Amino acid sequence: MAAKGQREDGRGPLDYRAISVNKGFAPNAEGSCLASIGKSKVLAGIKFDVMAPFADRPTEGVVMVNAEFSPMAHPEFRAGPPDAQSIELARVVDRGLRSAKIVDTENMLLMEGKVQGIFIDLYVLDHDGNLIDTAALAAMGALQDSKVPKFEDGKIVRGSNSGNLKLNDAVVCTSFEKIGKNIMVDATDAEEIASSGRLSLSTANGDLICSSQKSGAAGFSKDEYMQMIDWSFEKRKELLSKLG
Amino acid sequence: MAGKVNKMVEKADLFKNGKRIDGRTPMDLRPLKITAGVLDRAQGSCLVEWGRNKVIAAVYGPHEVLPKHLADPTKAIINARYVMAPFSGQEEHGRSGPNRRSIEISKVAKHVFENAVLVEQFPKTMIDVHMEVLQSDGGTRVAGITAGAVALADAGIPLRDMPVGLSAGKIGETLVLDLDKYEDNLGDSDMPFVILPRTGEILLSQMDGMLSREDISQAFDMIFEGAKKVRDKQIEALKTSYERMAAQVTTQGETNQ
Numbered sequence: 001m002a003a004k005g006q007r008e009d010g011r012g013p014l015d016y017r018a019i020s021v022n023k024g025f026a027p028n029a030e031g032s033c034l035a036s037i038g039k040s041k042v043l044a045g046i047k048f049d050v051m052a053p054f055a056d057r058p059t060e061g062v063v064m065v066n067a068e069f070s071p072m073a074h075p076e077f078r079a080g081p082p083d084a085q086s087i088e089l090a091r092v093v094d095r096g097l098r099s100a101k102i103v104d105t106e107n108m109l110l111m112e113g114k115v116q117g118i119f120i121d122l123y124v125l126d127h128d129g130n131l132i133d134t135a136a137l138a139a140m141g142a143l144q145d146s147k148v149p150k151f152e153d154g155k156i157v158r159g160s161n162s163g164n165l166k167l168n169d170a171v172v173c174t175s176f177e178k179i180g181k182n183i184m185v186d187a188t189d190a191e192e193i194a195s196s197g198r199l200s201l202s203t204a205n206g207d208l209i210c211s212s213q214k215s216g217a218a219g220f221s222k223d224e225y226m227q228m229i230d231w232s233f234e235k236r237k238e239l240l241s242k243l244g
Numbered sequence: 245m246a247g248k249v250n251k252m253v254e255k256a257d258l259f260k261n262g263k264r265i266d267g268r269t270p271m272d273l274r275p276l277k278i279t280a281g282v283l284d285r286a287q288g289s290c291l292v293e294w295g296r297n298k299v300i301a302a303v304y305g306p307h308e309v310l311p312k313h314l315a316d317p318t319k320a321i322i323n324a325r326y327v328m329a330p331f332s333g334q335e336e337h338g339r340s341g342p343n344r345r346s347i348e349i350s351k352v353a354k355h356v357f358e359n360a361v362l363v364e365q366f367p368k369t370m371i372d373v374h375m376e377v378l379q380s381d382g383g384t385r386v387a388g389i390t391a392g393a394v395a396l397a398d399a400g401i402p403l404r405d406m407p408v409g410l411s412a413g414k415i416g417e418t419l420v421l422d423l424d425k426y427e428d429n430l431g432d433s434d435m436p437f438v439i440l441p442r443t444g445e446i447l448l449s450q451m452d453g454m455l456s457r458e459d460i461s462q463a464f465d466m467i468f469e470g471a472k473k474v475r476d477k478q479i480e481a482l483k484t485s486y487e488r489m490a491a492q493v494t495t496q497g498e499t500n501q
Contacts, residue, residue, distance in 0.1 A: 055335070056429075084351040087344050099433075099452045197355070199449070209460060212435075212451040215351070217358035219445025222464045229457050 004180075007191070013184040014231060019242045021137060023145040031146030031165065035138035037186060039128035041073075044120060044138035046146050050110060050156050051117035061108020061115045065094035067122040067135065074127040074189075090122060092213045093136050096171045096202030099210035102143065104166060114154045118146075118165075129188040132200050132213075133239075136173035141243055143167055171210060172239035174232040175200040178218045183228065185235060199225070201232040255430045259415045264427070270420040273410075273470060278391070278477045280398040280485035286374075288399025290481065292391040295424055296381035301391035303399040306369035320366035324354035326388050328377040334425075349385045356389055356438050356447045362402045371401060382425035383411045386436050389448065394478050398485060405442040406478050408471040411435060412463040414453060419462055421470045433459075437467050441475050444468070 011017070017038030026032035031046035051062055067090035069077045082090075097103065097120075108116035120142065122135045146165035150157040177187040177195035187195060197218025202211040209229060214220065220228075258265050268274070274295030283289035286302035309315035326349045330338040342350065357373055373396065375388035386409030393407045413423040414433040428434045433453025439446055446464075455463070 082344075084347050087347050088351055091344065091348050095452045099454055204454060208454045208456055209451065210454050212449050212460075213352075214446065214449040215355060217355050219359055219440060219443065219447050220449075221444055222446070222461075222468075225446060225449070225464070226457065226461055229460060233457075 004182075007184065009188070013182060014235070016186045016235070016238065017188075019137070019239070021141045021242050021244065023141050029142075030149060031142040031144075033138045033141030033145055035134050035141055036126075037130055037134045037137070038188065039126055040130055040134045041124075041126040042131065042134045042138040043123040043125055044135070044142035045123070046142045047119045047121075048149050048156060049117045049119065050114055050151065050154060052113060053109075053115040057105075058113075059106070059109045059115070061103070061105040062117040063094070063097065063103050063105060063120065064117065065090045065097070065120045065122065065139065067093075067124065069124045069127075072126075073124045077124075077127070086124075088213070088215065089132055089135055092132055092200055092202070092211060093120075093122065093139050093173070095211040095213075096136060096173055096204075097139065097143075100169060100171045100202075100204035100208075102140075102167055102169060102171055102204075104168065110151050111154045116151065127189060129190075129192045130175055130186045132175050133173050133186065136171065136202065137239060137243070140170055140172065144170070144243065169204050170240060170243060171202050171204050172236050172243070173200055173202040173211075174235040174239070176228045176231070178216075178220070183224060185231070199228055201228060203232050203236040206236075207233055253426045253430065258427055258430055259418050259420075264415070264420060266424065270418055271466060271470065273422040273473055274424065276474065276477050278394060278481035280394050280481040281488065286395070286399070288395040288397065288401070290391040290394035290398060292387045292394075294383065294387045294390075295422075296379060297377070297384055297387045298379040299375060299377050299384055299387040299391050301373065301375045301388060301395040303371065303373055303392070303395040303401065305371035305399075306366040306401070307372075309368065309370040314370075315368045317367055319363035320361065320369045320371050322354050322357045322361065322363070323370055323372045324350050324357055324375070324392070325373070326350045326353050326375045326377070326385065328380060328384065332377050332380045349388075352448050352450065353385070353389050353392065356407050357392065357396065359445075359447050360393065360403045360405060360407045360440065361396060362404065365402060371396075380425070382423050382428040383436070385409070386411050386438065389438050390474060390478065394481055397478075397482055405440040406475060407438050407447055408441055408474045408478070409436065409438045409448070410467050410471050410474055411437065412467050414455065414459060419459060419466060421466050435460075435463055439467060439471055441468070441471055
């Protein structure tokens with residue numbers, strides 16, 4: 001069906017399912033956002049902490065992205081250490097945010113050997129395909145929701161609020177799946193099973209690509225790739241409007 | 245080529261007067277040497293020495309699938325493993341075994357070989373491609389996959405075409421090929437690619453940094469051009485290895501008579 005360019009829910013190849021963004025879902029976290037695309041749901045929670053900087057960047061804050069594929073999200077997900085799929089998702093979202101310098105990590109030094117750390121945890125709660133776009137949306141929503149706690153003498157004051165986290169721009173991600181010769185966005189779980197390969201493109205600043213990840217065995221031609229870049233800029237506007 | 249580099253490098257040093265830090269032009273690759281058949285036990289193997297990188301790949305299989313329930317009745321399963329030796333970097337001793345980065349790279353490397361190997365010819369089997377970074381200097385994933393491809397061919401496993409790995413990147417306003425460690429760390433973007441030169445397909449594409457549509461389009465053209473040089477070395481390595489094997493067979497034949 002998909003190989004003929006038709007989709008079981010009647011969507012066109014470039015149509016997303018319904019998108020919702022619910023910021024502040026878990027208010028104990030400094031920032032949180034439950035994002036859903038179709039039936040897929042990802043909750044992003046953000047915690048700030050004090051940590052040692054990376055040795056090669058001693059004055060910069062640290063942003064870490066981790067993904068947890070909860071066994072409640074899909075019959076094939078099992079509890080346990082992260083597998084390649086969840087590591088890939090976390091690293092693709094991370095590279096998008098990092099490349100676009102969404103968080104100004106240069107202003108997060110507290111004192112020598114101590115910097116602010118921002119931990120972004122992505123909880124996949126329901127999996128009906130396109131987890132990367134859903135997770136990227138949840139991460140961005142949670143960053144926009146984040147209140148920076150106060151830091152005193154190199155320690156974090158839990159529950160305090162020194163204002164909103166300053167963000168440079170917003171990153172969103174659009175993933176394309178190739179089924180037969182057709183390319184479509186926002187695949188369902190069933191469409192992903194039929195797909196031979198995926199390209200995920202993160203966009204920033206209106207017309208820049210800030211991360212790309214090809215996954216799956218299929219190859220893409222340069223023409224297909226350039227076409228997907230154009231589509232990702234189009235879809236960016238739609239995703240940004242949902243972030244509010 | 246394999247000497248130590250201790251000098252401090254700053255971003256401004258990366259590209260001056262049309263030349264890169266090691267004197268290369270934007271399109272120049274680092275010196276590349278590919279040797280096939282470097283290990284005895286493995287069915288196929290390859291050592292890639294690329295600039296100061298040394299990456300070795302070994303192939304086992306097709307063999308029985310373990311654990312058995314993973315067997316696919318329609319095709320061979322690819323088991324790709326990319327790891328960096330704890331002593332491979334210029335920094336402190338690393339942790340042995342796979343980390344998050346290498347698990348991700350192993351996953352995308354697996355996809356490359358799933359595409360290139362004629363997996364339908366070996367149902368219910370597994371083919372292992374092990375890639376070990378012994379010394380790293382930027383671009384180790386593309387060096388590893390380039391080595392893995394030669395090791396597969398060296399093992400006699402049929403491929404649709406030889407996958408070629410090469411990275412492109414951006415330093416300031418200049419697009420360059422084959423970034424070394426400094427250019428990767430201090431430059432503005434790094435794009436590792438694996439392509440099939442015969443069909444023009446892109447099998448691996450990752451990226452960090454910020455790039456416009458035009459940058460990416462130009463990077464592809466540079467990659468397809470530069471990949472020809474890598475491919476020539478891959479073919480040459482296989483030819484040399486076959487000639488060596490043929491010579492051995494001939495010598496053995498003479499001894500037996």
